[in-house]
């Protein structure tokens with residue numbers, strides 16, 4: 400009996416299923432009492448079906464609510480009442496700031512004050528971790544949940560999302576690179592089937608001395624396209640080149656595109672930047688924090704590879720603090736200032752002014 404039971408999904412596995420469901424536009428059951436669906440992927444047909452069940456409420460982060468002038472009674476989020484005549488376009492306009500400037504008036508909006516915000520909080524956290532816009536529609540269930548939907552306990556889901564990802568090595572092989580011939584790429588995979596992360600080891604760095612290290616967050620536009628809007632591409636190059644020259648180092652390539660909001664949301668942020676908002680304001684207008692990355696992953700990977708001390712290539716003091724807080728000693732911060740262009744001067748200045756980067 401024990402064995403049959405253990406074949407079922409763990410809470411972490413269920414959570415990953417829920418992410419996939421939300422990305423498809425399927426609702427998930429929260430704590431057995433409501434259905435939650437991401438606004439970004441919601442279809443008109445599903446909205447109609449959900450309306451048949453009860454009165455929906457739209458969960459938005461306090462950042463998004465602030466822009467929309469919706470009252471925030473729940474600290475980090477607001478639960479906005481959905482009027483009888485509101486259609487899918489109304490919901491989408493509240494979730495997505497793309498047309499805010501063209502059509503600023505969406506209200507007046509009324510927010511729920513009574514009751515528990517825990518379900519809404521879990522729904523928003525789920526949408527974020529699925530790299531969708533942080534906006535979710537919640538509908539209370541009066542009867543049993545529809546068959547076949549993924550069911551989660553809201554409090555447990557929030558704990559799982561906040562928990563540290565456990566990564567296991569999957570495979571590794573030699574990859575000689577332009578910048579460093581003695582390269583080896585290691586792939587790590589979380590046990591819940593989530594995002595994989597990579598480590599590139601240059602040479603054979605000693606484990607008992609501080610290793611030259613770089614924690615690089617994925618940037619498709621900078622790393623692959625050579626975008627001039629940021630400094631990621633040149634930083635990646637310069638870090639590998641320095642490791643190549645010194646003959647040893649480790650670069651973690653963390654799949655946390657767009658400071659953890661995903662590439663689709665990053666392009667939404669870029670469109671807002673074209674409307675005049677800076678990189679931090681754009682994240683906030685979308686409903687995200689400035690930085691949604693889980694910095695613990697970097698520390699965990701370094702320790703897994705046997706490195707307890709680093710000389711960290713970064714201009715971001717938050718990375719230094721995070722490593723120290725998670726058991727990796729930063730013996731030295733090595734500045735990494737490359738790739739300044741007229742396209743990214745304002746972006747780098749904003750990071751220095753608002754995110755504490757050292758220019």
Ligand SMILES: Nc1nc2c(ncn2[C@@H]2O[C@H](COP(=O)(O)OP(=O)(O)OP(=O)(O)O)[C@@H](O)[C@H]2O)c(=O)[nH]1
Nearest residue numbers: 615616617618629655656657658668678713714715
């Ligand atoms: N949301 C958002 N993400 C961006 C933007 N520009 C770049 N990014 C992302 O920002 C991250 C930059 O990561 P890093 O270079 O590792 O980190 P950093 O915090 O700048 O710190 P250091 O480079 O180490 O000094 C990447 O995930 C990029 O995809 C932007 O305008 N908006």
Ligand SMILES: [Zn+2]
Nearest residue numbers: 618621629631
């Ligand atoms: Zn970049």
